[in-house]
Amino acid sequence: MLCTAHGRKGSGKTLAANSKTEPYNPAEIEAKWRDAWEKNPVNVNDGKRPKYYCLDMFPYPSGSGLHVGHWRGYVISDVWSRYQMMHGNHYVIHPMGWDAFGLPAENYAIQHGVHPAITTRENVDNIRKQIRQIGAIYDWDMEVNTTDPAYFKWTQWIFVQLFKKGLAYQKEMPVNWCPSCKTGLANEEVVDGKCERCHSEVTKKNLKQWMLKITAYADRLLEGLNGLDWPEKVKKMQTDWIGKSYGAEVDFEIDWSDVGEPADGRIRMLRDRYIRVYTTRPDTLYGATFMVLAPEHALVTQLATAEQKEAVDAYVRQAMNKSNVDRLQDKEKTGVFTGSYAINPLNGERIPIWIADYVLADYGTGAIMCVPAHDERDFAFAKKFGLKIVQVIAKDGEEIPDMQEAYTEASGIMINSGEWNGRESGELKLAAPDEIEKKGFGEKKVNYKLRDWVFSRQRYWGEPIPIVHCDDCGAVPVPEEELPLTLPEVEKYEPTGTGESPLAAIDEWVNTTCPHCKRKAKRETNTMPQWAGSSWYFLRYVDVHNDKELVSKEKADAYLPVDMYIGGVEHAVLHLLYARFWTKFLHDIGVVSFDEPFKKLFNQGMITGKNGVKMSKSLGNVVSPDDLIRDYGCDSLRMYELFVGPPELDSEWDDRGIDGVYRFLSRFWRLVHENKDRDVEETTELLKVRHQMIHTISTRLAQFNLNTVISGFMEYNNRLLEMSAEGGVDKETLRVFVRLIAPVAPHIAEELWQRLGETDSVFHSSWPEADASLMQENTVEIAVQVSGRVRATITIDTDCAKEDAVAKAKEALGDKLSGTIVKEIYVPGKIVNLVVKP
RNA sequence: GCCGGUGUGUCGGAAUUGGCAGACGAGGCAGACUCAAAAUCUGUUGCGGGCAACCGCGUGCGGGUUCAAGUCCCGCCACCGGCACCA
Numbered sequence: 053m054l055c056t057a058h059g060r061k062g063s064g065k066t067l068a069a070n071s072k073t074e075p076y077n078p079a080e081i082e083a084k085w086r087d088a089w090e091k092n093p094v095n096v097n098d099g100k101r102p103k104y105y106c107l108d109m110f111p112y113p114s115g116s117g118l119h120v121g122h123w124r125g126y127v128i129s130d131v132w133s134r135y136q137m138m139h140g141n142h143y144v145i146h147p148m149g150w151d152a153f154g155l156p157a158e159n160y161a162i163q164h165g166v167h168p169a170i171t172t173r174e175n176v177d178n179i180r181k182q183i184r185q186i187g188a189i190y191d192w193d194m195e196v197n198t199t200d201p202a203y204f205k206w207t208q209w210i211f212v213q214l215f216k217k218g219l220a221y222q223k224e225m226p227v228n229w230c231p232s233c234k235t236g237l238a239n240e241e242v243v244d245g246k247c248e249r250c251h252s253e254v255t256k257k258n259l260k261q262w263m264l265k266i267t268a269y270a271d272r273l274l275e276g277l278n279g280l281d282w283p284e285k286v287k288k289m290q291t292d293w294i295g296k297s298y299g300a301e302v303d304f305e306i307d308w309s310d311v312g313e314p315a316d317g318r319i320r321m322l323r324d325r326y327i328r329v330y331t332t333r334p335d336t337l338y339g340a341t342f343m344v345l346a347p348e349h350a351l352v353t354q355l356a357t358a359e360q361k362e363a364v365d366a367y368v369r370q371a372m373n374k375s376n377v378d379r380l381q382d383k384e385k386t387g388v389f390t391g392s393y394a395i396n397p398l399n400g401e402r403i404p405i406w407i408a409d410y411v412l413a414d415y416g417t418g419a420i421m422c423v424p425a426h427d428e429r430d431f432a433f434a435k436k437f438g439l440k441i442v443q444v445i446a447k448d449g450e451e452i453p454d455m456q457e458a459y460t461e462a463s464g465i466m467i468n469s470g471e472w473n474g475r476e477s478g479e480l481k482l483a484a485p486d487e488i489e490k491k492g493f494g495e496k497k498v499n500y501k502l503r504d505w506v507f508s509r510q511r512y513w514g515e516p517i518p519i520v521h522c523d524d525c526g527a528v529p530v531p532e533e534e535l536p537l538t539l540p541e542v543e544k545y546e547p548t549g550t551g552e553s554p555l556a557a558i559d560e561w562v563n564t565t566c567p568h569c570k571r572k573a574k575r576e577t578n579t580m581p582q583w584a585g586s587s588w589y590f591l592r593y594v595d596v597h598n599d600k601e602l603v604s605k606e607k608a609d610a611y612l613p614v615d616m617y618i619g620g621v622e623h624a625v626l627h628l629l630y631a632r633f634w635t636k637f638l639h640d641i642g643v644v645s646f647d648e649p650f651k652k653l654f655n656q657g658m659i660t661g662k663n664g665v666k667m668s669k670s671l672g673n674v675v676s677p678d679d680l681i682r683d684y685g686c687d688s689l690r691m692y693e694l695f696v697g698p699p700e701l702d703s704e705w706d707d708r709g710i711d712g713v714y715r716f717l718s719r720f721w722r723l724v725h726e727n728k729d730r731d732v733e734e735t736t737e738l739l740k741v742r743h744q745m746i747h748t749i750s751t752r753l754a755q756f757n758l759n760t761v762i763s764g765f766m767e768y769n770n771r772l773l774e775m776s777a778e779g780g781v782d783k784e785t786l787r788v789f790v791r792l793i794a795p796v797a798p799h800i801a802e803e804l805w806q807r808l809g810e811t812d813s814v815f816h817s818s819w820p821e822a823d824a825s826l827m828q829e830n831t832v833e834i835a836v837q838v839s840g841r842v843r844a845t846i847t848i849d850t851d852c853a854k855e856d857a858v859a860k861a862k863e864a865l866g867d868k869l870s871g872t873i874v875k876e877i878y879v880p881g882k883i884v885n886l887v888v889k890p
Numbered sequence: 891g892c893c894g895g896u897g898u899g900u901c902g903g904a905a906u907u908g909g910c911a912g913a914c915g916a917g918g919c920a921g922a923c924u925c926a927a928a929a930u931c932u933g934u935u936g937c938g939g940g941c942a943a944c945c946g947c948g949u950g951c952g953g954g955u956u957c958a959a960g961u962c963c964c965g966c967c968a969c970c971g972g973c974a975c976c977a
Contacts (some may be wrong), residue, residue: 284894285893285894285895285971285972288893288894288972288973289894289972289973292893292972292973293973295976297976297977299977329977330976330977331977332976332977333977344977383891383975385975408975409975410975410977411975411976411977412975412976412977414976415976415977416976416977419977420977421977422977423977427977428891428975429975429977430977432975499976499977500976501976621971621972624972625972664969664970695902695903695914695915696902696903697902697903698903701895701896702896702970702971703902703903704901704902706901706902706916708901708902708916708917709901709902709915709916710916711915711916712914712915712916713915715915715930716914716915718930751906759902759903759904759914760903760904760913760914762914762915763903763904763913763914763915764914765914766913766914766915767913767914770914833910834909834910835909835910836910837909837910837957837958839957839958840956840957840958841958842910845910874957875957876957877909877957877958879909879958881909882909882910883909883910883958885909885957885958886957887957887958
């Protein structure tokens with residue numbers, strides 16, 4: 053719009069005459085300001101300004117360094133931080149640290165015998181150097197490293213508090229086991245039945261594990277989402293992961309008469325009288341025509357009759373051998389009849405009890421009532437095995453003669469349902485749990501998909517779990533004054549693969565005394581998962597050197613929680629859920645006074661290689677920022693990272709485009725130099741452009757439309773270059789432009805600010821304010837349409853009345869207008885449309 | 891299967907409440923400067939037709955609402971991401 057309205061014709065000569073300015077030399081000015089800012093940081097806490105906490109998801113310091121994709125997130129957060137600093141006059145907390153425990157360093161240690169602490173230190177040093185090149189305002193005095201004993205002392209301390217509150221407990225159970233990483237995994241770390249890290253197929257292994265009772269917080273984790281300014285997508289993923297459902301548990305009496313007495317004449321043990329099921333559709337209870345138990349269900353062997361015993365045993369054995377992946381992917385229903393029956397508590401009918409692996413042992417009660425008429429899975433099972441189908445909800449009160457598919461909606465009229473007949477099923481669905489409870493054969497029940505967090509890992513490079521096992525006292529926490537409990541030096545980092553950590557082999561470390569009774573005891577040898585350190589690091593940044601507390605109450609209240617959290621979407625149900633859980637716990641024990649850590653979350657899109665392929669070392673499509681900085685400078689790369697596309701979407705990287713922003717910066721440099729020493733009058737035209745520019749850029753920045761912020765700069769730069777050639781640009785407009793561009797291209801902005809005669813940093817200046825009265829256009833060019841087709845354009849006053857606009861439009865159309873006008877439409881500032889009939 | 895996102899020139903992408911589709915940039919083409927090249931600057935660049943003014947067609951596909959649809963409604967398709975036998 054800016055350029056089409058004002059042709060650039062003839063401006064070339066004038067520009068050439070004035071263009072003998074010093075060329076833009078990013079390498080020189082960027083080095084200059086990097087040093088200057090290091091000596092005199094621009095973002096200091098004077099205790100007077102309001103705080104703004106802008107946080108990046110801290111990186112794992114991998115050996116391969118950063119690529120342009122990592123950069124994008126850090127650039128976005130820095131632009132936002134600097135904008136907050138200038139715009140709201142905030143003291144911005146913008147820290148960086150290292151999530152440094154984890155497998156790559158440990159695997160490297162196994163292969164090369166180098167201690168993970170050494171590899172980690174080297175990688176951290178390297179990546180810190182790379183991150184410094186971004187020219188961001190990170191406060192390196194706040195740096196944290198999860199592997200630093202002074203840090204993980206508090207990770208262990210939190211574990212001890214969880215233990216004391218009964219939220220950390222041990223349990224022996226089949227856990228997800230990665231045979232390649234040789235460690236147990238949390239549910240959240242199993243993706244499609246595969247290990248989140250190495251993609252090996254996950255198996256089950258019976259291990260005694262430390263568990264964290266995240267389920268105790270299920271409801272609060274769910275409800276807390278409502279108040280968060282997070283992407284809906286992430287909230288939805290967490291909601292689904294928590295998986296809350298409402299329904300009822302119902303007891304079905306077992307009819308033991310089909311199961312004979314044991315052949316060997318032994319007397320039966322006391323038998324269970326009931327099978328308990330969980331259902332979200334208690335309204336369909338009259339339609340329950342069979343039951344299915346998970347193969348792992350405790351009653352399976354007892355329920356098998358003599359005739360069915362062999363088939364049942366075979367089925368159970370086969371189900372146990374099936375891998376998780378197979379069991380999930382095989383949608384074809386399989387199952388076997390136990391030979392036994394149970395009684396439907398409502399209608400007293402005998403219904404067969406089956407076993408099938410589509411019923412999961414660890415959800416609900418591991419047993420279900422089956423209503424084939426109203427559940428797809430039960431329908432498929434009933435069809436396959438010829439079981440009875442009874443319809444209990446009818447859409448229009450009419451029974452379907454031969455059902456071909458399940459009717460799964462909870463709306464319709466109850467039929468075949470005794471005293472429930474005629475009721476509306478949606479209403480009954482809500483009322484049934486209470487009615488069943490009153491009848492005495494069940495109770496109202498809420499269920500969650502969320503499972504407790506498997507918290508131990510059988511690996512070396514993690515925080516040791518601070519527990520001592522004593523024969524007499526049981527599990528006893530290491531006394532808080534003895535924390536941190538550091539890792540022993542080992543010779544072999546290799547995981548044993550038996551489910552024991554390599555720490556178990558270090559006798560002098562393992563053998564200790566019980567803190568409680570002082571007798572001989574053994575240390576816990578499992579370590580914590582990677583997620584432990586990252587579940588609370590954002591709290592530590594504001595009080596890194598505190599050796600008395602995790603964070604002081606004073607600092608927590610002053611600087612927390614996080615106002616803006618920026619990172620990839622891949623942690624939606626891992627880190628972000630765990631961090632919320634720990635924050636709520638720390639709130640409950642009085643460490644912090646808020647219970648949601650991250651008020652606003654922004655997920656930046658991924659930068660990919662050509663054709664949307666993820667950048668990876670093995671594919672050889674990784675683009676390193678280092679060369680680009682050398683050739684174009686940091687400011688150009690920062691701008692290009694934003695210019696490639698909307699920040700929330702994935703973008704394919706194409707090196708060629710960076711030339712465009714480099715050219716822009718050179719021209720911007722020229723614009724300022726052409727005019728800084730001229731004495732140009734502040735015309736209304738210049739004022740108008742200046743204030744429109746402030747408005748446009750500020751709006752786009754505030755809305756996080758960062759790619760269009762860059763294109764906006766380019767447009768205004770082009771416009772101002774024309775004006776520079778025509779009569780010049782006044783100094784205040786240049787000063788405004790420099791301030792607007794400062795968050796995005798800090799080095800060039802600071803340099804030009806100085807060259808405009810300023811002595812203080814541009815970041816200590818205030819954000820320009822747009823004056824709406826000065827940005828008004830007097831005239832506007834609008835399109836004239838005839839029956840919706842553009843036939844002419846006219847220039848009219850902005851406040852032009854309808855009659856005048858239409859008259860002018862008719863004039864402009866001349867003989868292009870024929871037929872009779874049936875309707876005249878005028879939208880001020882937009883369009884005139886004359887609808888004609890031929 | 892369910893949920894979410896995306897689909898616009900050669901490419902990346904613009905387009906407040908429906909109001910001149912293609913801003914800005916990349917690439918291409920032409921020109922200026924140059925012995926020449928690079929850099930820089932200028933012009934041009936959706937498709938089709940016409941010497942031209944101009945006309946027609948164009949935002950994944952098919953319908954619809956409207957004076958007017960990339961934008962709203964209905965029905966599809968493709969790709970990406972998440973969840974996936976949770977009773």
